[in-house]
Amino acid sequence: MNVSRRTILKLPLAGAAAPLLLQQGIAAAKSARAPQADLPGELRFCVMGDSGSGAAPQLRIAEQMKAWHDRVDWKHVLMLGDNVYENGETEYFDSRFVDVYRPMLDQGVPFHATLGNHDVRNRDGREMLAAEPFGFIDGADEYELTAGPENAEGKQLARFLCLNSNRWIDAIEGGSKAEVDRLLGRLRERLRESDRYGWNFLYLHHPFHSYVKKFFFGVEKGHGSSEPLQQVLENELRDTIDVVFAGHDHFYQELKPVHGVHHFVAGGAGKMRKGSDSHHPAVEFGADEYHFMDLSLSEDRLLFQTINDEGELIRTGEIPKRGRRAAAQAA
Numbered sequence: 001m002n003v004s005r006r007t008i009l010k011l012p013l014a015g016a017a018a019p020l021l022l023q024q025g026i027a028a029a030k031s032a033r034a035p036q037a038d039l040p041g042e043l044r045f046c047v048m049g050d051s052g053s054g055a056a057p058q059l060r061i062a063e064q065m066k067a068w069h070d071r072v073d074w075k076h077v078l079m080l081g082d083n084v085y086e087n088g089e090t091e092y093f094d095s096r097f098v099d100v101y102r103p104m105l106d107q108g109v110p111f112h113a114t115l116g117n118h119d120v121r122n123r124d125g126r127e128m129l130a131a132e133p134f135g136f137i138d139g140a141d142e143y144e145l146t147a148g149p150e151n152a153e154g155k156q157l158a159r160f161l162c163l164n165s166n167r168w169i170d171a172i173e174g175g176s177k178a179e180v181d182r183l184l185g186r187l188r189e190r191l192r193e194s195d196r197y198g199w200n201f202l203y204l205h206h207p208f209h210s211y212v213k214k215f216f217f218g219v220e221k222g223h224g225s226s227e228p229l230q231q232v233l234e235n236e237l238r239d240t241i242d243v244v245f246a247g248h249d250h251f252y253q254e255l256k257p258v259h260g261v262h263h264f265v266a267g268g269a270g271k272m273r274k275g276s277d278s279h280h281p282a283v284e285f286g287a288d289e290y291h292f293m294d295l296s297l298s299e300d301r302l303l304f305q306t307i308n309d310e311g312e313l314i315r316t317g318e319i320p321k322r323g324r325r326a327a328a329q330a331a
């Protein structure tokens with residue numbers, strides 16, 4: 001079944017499917033409900049990707065984001081790259097980013113971006129890194145930010161690690177062992193600190209896992225999974241990262257957990273390519289729609305809602321904290 005919004009609206013609530021989904025570590029529902037502003041949680045944030053077209057769909061999504069932020073007060077917005085099409089041109093920073101999100105930026109909502117493959121076409125993204133509204137911390141292409149309260153054990157609720165997947169893929173495909181080792185060394189240092197946080201998120205442009213349809217003559221309707229990232233990084237994430245957000249493919253896709261790690265593709269905040277292979281056995285759910293994600297985090301669970309350019313709910317779901325996921329999978 002090709003899962004479009006109109007199809008979803010006709011489906012019953014999760015019902016009998018819910019126990020199976022819970023075994024997979026994720027509870028999700030397809031329903032006609034509107035997104036909910038009043039979700040429990042201690043940290044509310046937004047994720048969106050591949051936004052920077054400057055065209056009408058980006059503006060519609062931005063309008064919905066603003067309307068939603070007015071209701072839920074996001075702590076920050078994570079951008080998954082391709083922030084300025086077509087080539088990360090500096091002269092479009094305003095018209096394809098700052099002006100589009102100005103109402104939220106003026107309200108002080110921090111945006112934090114990663115670099116997409118289109119962004120690095122302009123001087124390796126250096127001008128974007130230096131432009132304060134994109135939120136690259138200290139102007140670095142890889143950085144981390146922390147958010148949320150500390151619990152009684154002194155663990156802060158969340159950490160978000162930003163990777164420059166362009167750099168990783170170039171190094172891996174180019175056979176530059178020294179550069180891969182350098183990147184790995186720096187990442188491992190950060191991952192060793194994962195126990196200090198309740199939740200650890202990773203965001204980058206290229207997806208580890210993404211499944212796209214093919215035309216009859218075998219050409220794929222999208223980019224698909226990044227094998228270089230899988231080969232070098234997948235193992236590093238299995239006990240250290242809870243959730244990975246990526247863009248690059250211009251649709252929405254939730255993957256079944258890989259070594260306990262949840263992956264999302266959310267690259268439809270400005271461009272759309274109808275190519276999600278939503279029947280693939282590795283795919284939990286997919287939708288060919290413009291969208292952004294609204295997430296609410298607490299110590300024991302991550303709630304998420306995926307919302308389209310008309311403000312309608314595409315998907316809602318819940319990811320339990322890692323210990324509870326492991327218990328559910330073992331049961």
Ligand SMILES: [Fe+2]
Nearest residue numbers: 082116117248
């Ligand atoms: Fe891309």
